[in-house]
Amino acid sequence: MSVAATLALNERGVTALDPLSTLVSETAELGNGVILWPGTIAQVISGGRLEIGVGTVLFSGTTIVARDGSVTIGKGVEIGDEGDFTIKADAPEIAITIGDGTRLLGGGSLSAPTTRFMS
Template sequence: MIPDLDDIRRQHGFLSMADTAALIGRGVVMFDPYSTLISEDVDLGAGVVIWPGVTLERLDAGTLAVGTGTVLHSGTRIVARGGTVVIGRRAEIGEEGGFTLKADRPDVVIEIGDEARLLGGGSAVLNNVIGRGAQVLGPIRMQECRLEDGGSHVEPDPDRRGGVLKGAGVARGLSVPRGGVIQAFGTFEAGALRRQVEFHPKR
């Protein structure tokens, strides 16, 4: 006997396949509704792009909102289990290996600014602020970090770009200013802060 897949989805708080596909008619770009899991009451802005294999899970009165034009790549999992995850406009999340954002308590808030980039299989748990234009590049596990606002990765002046973490490992309690970058492979340390212009010289 073939199980009712829609019934299984509903039991776990996700939309049916038909209701998931119906989001396309509301301005969401979705390539494969059948591999996409989205909970009820997830706020998706017009023009959000959802690649196959994305999970957007809202439980226990959590808040999950994704801004206009943001792209969610395959392997991205965003969970608001009682907490809050808010993603701004035209952000790019999960290319090169997915990304996980998890706010699993009422006091946890994860904020992702406009035009931020989170790439390469990393994650953010507990409270984190990834500001406008900021970037997380690589499999980095973030906890209680703040990357300051700035221009996006295409801003010509590296000193004006949002804060960046790059490499691989664990980053706890760090603050990266505009134009700054911490690169590490292992444990990220505040003392390793450098200027982005060292990696991207001004022309």
């Protein structure tokens, strides 16, 4: 997504605090009230699927990559509050679901055939 398109996310209710350092794929589905801190990546590649729920916050250093697999993040989730966090669904059989209200602090990563985190 271009910087202009990232800026346009604000018109859809998504806040990119620093559009110059934020990477969001055009096919990523972002809910109203999502906040993207500087240095976040929400990337969809090769038929992957990424859905980020209403009111979710991706803090600086958060990287989410849906390459062939799927990542579904619920409402009001906080990811990477204490620094870097990586989520990768890089094969068709990988489906990661993070439930509403979950907090994933910094310094972690997720990638598994089927992963569900519910708060």
